[in-house]
Amino acid sequence: MDNDDRQIIADLKQDNKRDLAFHQLxxxxxxxxxxxxxxxxxxxxxxxxxxxxxxxxxWKSIDRFxxxxxxxxxxxxxxxxxxxxxxxxNKRRSFMPLNDVSDYLMKNLMSDPYFEGExxxxxxxxxxLKLPDKQRTVFNMKYFDEMKYDDMSKILDTSVGALKAxxxxxxxxxEEYLKNTD
Amino acid sequence: MDELKEIAPKxxxxxxxxxxxxxxxxxxxxxARLQMKLEAEKRIIPNQQNRIxxxxxxxxxxxxxxxxxxxxxxWPLKSFTPTEVVNNINTENGIPDSEYRSxxxxxxxxxxxxxxxxxxxxxxxxxxxxxxxxxxxxSDYDIYLGTEN
Numbered sequence: 186m187d188n189d190d191r192q193i194i195a196d197l198k199q200d201n202k203r204d205l206a207f208h209q210l211x212x213x214x215x216x217x218x219x220x221x222x223x224x225x226x227x228x229x230x231x232x233x234x235x236x237x238x239x240x241x242x243x244w245k246s247i248d249r250f251x252x253x254x255x256x257x258x259x260x261x262x263x264x265x266x267x268x269x270x271x272x273x274x275n276k277r278r279s280f281m282p283l284n285d286v287s288d289y290l291m292k293n294l295m296s297d298p299y300f301e302g303e304x305x306x307x308x309x310x311x312x313x314l315k316l317p318d319k320q321r322t323v324f325n326m327k328y329f330d331e332m333k334y335d336d337m338s339k340i341l342d343t344s345v346g347a348l349k350a351x352x353x354x355x356x357x358x359x360e361e362y363l364k365n366t367d
Numbered sequence: 368m369d370e371l372k373e374i375a376p377k378x379x380x381x382x383x384x385x386x387x388x389x390x391x392x393x394x395x396x397x398x399a400r401l402q403m404k405l406e407a408e409k410r411i412i413p414n415q416q417n418r419i420x421x422x423x424x425x426x427x428x429x430x431x432x433x434x435x436x437x438x439x440x441x442w443p444l445k446s447f448t449p450t451e452v453v454n455n456i457n458t459e460n461g462i463p464d465s466e467y468r469s470x471x472x473x474x475x476x477x478x479x480x481x482x483x484x485x486x487x488x489x490x491x492x493x494x495x496x497x498x499x500x501x502x503x504x505x506s507d508y509d510i511y512l513g514t515e516n
Contacts, residue, residue: 211398219394223387233393240401241408299388306386309378329383353374360375367377 189213190256197247207247211240214257218264224325225268225318227310228293235271239264254339261340269318290314312362316355323348324355 193213196206218239223232242263250259275289291314294300300307313321323341326332327348334345341348372379474482501510 208398208402211401215397216394219389219397220385220387229387229389233397236397237401237404241405244405244408297387299390301386301388303386305381306384309381310386329385356371356375356378360378363377 194247194250194252194256207244210243210256214260215240218260221261221326221330222264222268224329225265225322226271226293227290227314228297229299231271231293235264235267238271239267242267258336258339261336262342265322265340269322272318308363308366309359311366312359315362316358320351320355323351324359327352328356 193206193210196202197210215236219232219236222235222239223229226232226235239260243260246263250256254262291311294307294310294314313324316324319341323337326337326340327334334348337343337348338345343351
């Protein structure tokens with residue numbers, strides 16, 4: 186953990202410095218967490234809601250942070266859980282069968298005014314959306330964020346071996362989709 | 368990267384860029400919007416602690432009403448009703464249950480049934496007996512006072 190994060194955590198645990206330290210934490214991590222969430226929930230509106238919920242959860246549970254992992258890993262873990270919980274509650278609310286989730290997210294992507302990619306980027310997102318939620322998260326973290334497997338293991342609470350296998354399968358599926366839709 | 372080219376040549380040709388955008392100044396304003404939501408959350412937390420009290424309020428109200436009724440009705444009645452009346456009610460004209468029991472136990476079975484079959488004697492007092500009783504026990508002055516009222 187870097188010294189900056191250590192200082193933020195120490196300040197967060199003191200009542201008189203808590204608000205300012207939390208503001209620093211938000212400023213430092215808001216963008217990274219936003220993009221991580223956005224790739225899971227796809228639309229900007231949903232990503233904004235989930236990001237706010239993530240930081241509120243951080244605020245409420247900062248006393249339980251044991252500093253065994255880095256602040257960055259802990260924040261990513263909360264953001265990932267919040268995003269997957271959001272998707273699952275949406276599925277339950279709309280009685281969506283599992284296969285329809287990718288269609289729902291695809292609709293979100295198509296109607297999102299803030300999607301700025303070219304046709305090939307759109308096709309790649311379409312292929313990624315065909316993956317199951319957790320595998321999609323693994324692919325995004327490795328492929329786009331270039332995160333280390335060790336860090337991913339701590340965030341997703343999954344073994345490095347299982348993550349490597351999951352990423353490999355995801356790449357194969359995406360490649361297959363790109364070939365078939367050429 | 369070479370491995371990716373090998374297992375996914377099409378994917379590796381796609382430029383790795385962020386296809387998503389955000390509204391202008393989104394990240395500049397985010398902190399302020401979050402702060403507003405946090406303030407609202409902070410106000411909700413103490414309210415949640417009062418939730419148990421809110422839940423118990425009707426039951427507590429009902430219990431308080433019963434206590435009030437008890438204080439206003441039962442307690443004054445008990446306090447202001449003369450003790451003699453209460454005792455008379457409880458002991459049926461001043462004779463306690465234990466005395467009745469000893470009287471009944473003292474009578475043998477035959478006498479008991481004879482008593483039950485006999486007509487009541489109290490109503491058959493003759494006028495002469497009554498006059499004799501009054502002249503022996505009550506003076507003329509007492510009778511005069513009694514008839515005046």
